[in-house]
Amino acid sequence: MTIRVAVTGMGCISGLGQGTAQTWARAAGGRSAIAPFGLPRNEDARTTGPAAPIGDVDDSGVTARFDRRAIGQLDPLSRYALIAATEAVGEAGLIDDPVLDRRTAIIIGCGSGGNTTFETAYRRLYERGQNRVHPQTIPAAMISAPASQIAMLFGVHGPAMTIASACASSAHAMGEAMHMIRAGRAEVAITGGAEACLTLGSWVAWASLGAMASDTCRPFSIDRQGLVLGEGAAILVLEAWEHAIARRAIIHGELIGYGASTDAAHITAPDQAGIEAAIRAAHADAALALDVPVLISSHGTGTRLNDATEARALKAIYGAALAESLVIATKSAHGHLIGGSGALEFLLGLKALQAGLAPPVCHHLGRDPECEVPLALAPTPIGYDHLVSNSFAFGGLNAVLIGRRA
């Protein structure tokens, strides 16, 4: 018999705010964190554009718990992951629980490592002609640092690792974590993802791709220009159903399906066949029929290509039944968290199922004939039991998660 996988803890931080309650309240109310932004931070701006940056951060809940000398320097990537993990594990009621010691896995999705740390070091070398960089540059910036530091924070001695698949990283991480629990390799998984890519070097590289909007993020809208970068983390606690029941944990929902596919077609362009394969695989894994109305948390980046391709895939898969479903696109509120997006969008989708309310797509200007999908353009009451959460990465790495209301 398949082991069911419960969601028993959730935590997040993004431009929308810190903590699940604040983040959900703002998303549900149609607030967007996207605003004019300049880089480098706290200096005279060399480049400007829209972004969804994180403002003030309260990491007192994290610093109270660990020996900073052991955990080392924290890149913002790790700081965001640790803040979200502390909320999630705390909310799950698992801090200091014996299950964390040997029967817990950590799988974190990150698209890139500690950009801030690397760029600080490079500025010394290339900009100022200095020859030394901080001795903690490598351990602070490595892409696996958040997984190590979460393990240290909570005393987790089971398997811990980072999965990197660009914009699908945290969706892949959650799906693989679900399978670890199903396989009996762990009772609990601390999973999700993080990204901290609002640095000058990262920004300029993204901009040079031509994928970034100069105004704002307008998923599935006419006159959409592209994506808007955000930053932050979302961490969820997944738990074997019976383990959660036995300790009377509060169950927010269930992760019932995961589909992963690879386009093997193009390093940046999306591929409809690959997208469809991932969505179909997720439905098959969840044993969820394609004609059941669902809340669809789209990848919805706001680029011309992604949204049109995703819309075509949704129509091809769901057909006439799509009219009874509703599509949300929360990147219009929190920006694109790259490696952190899949987890934050799943989290917000699960909150939407719980609340019976679809958060509105922000900044939508009007229907695009290429993107005819049923969009939540205002806060919309819903009664769906299921969430389909899409993540489609550059390089054609696709991951789709299916959640169910508890």
Added chain:
Amino acid sequence: MPPSRDEIIAIISEEARIDEAKLTSDVTLASLDIASLDVVSVLFAIEDKYGVEIPVEAVNPAQTLGQFVDGILAKVSAV
């Protein structure tokens, strides 16, 4: 404008993770139990903020905090 002593003390407190109240001028670095890596972190933070270079060899554990800060201020003011 050169930084104040308080600004330097704040950086030491942040990077070496020591309560500012303990950072009085007369204590020695050795008595503060500042790990060598933390000294490096302090120096890098000051270098990055004020554009100076301070070799770690210039720091002596027998120095008092006041002498340490004086040395930093002298470097920063000389820029």
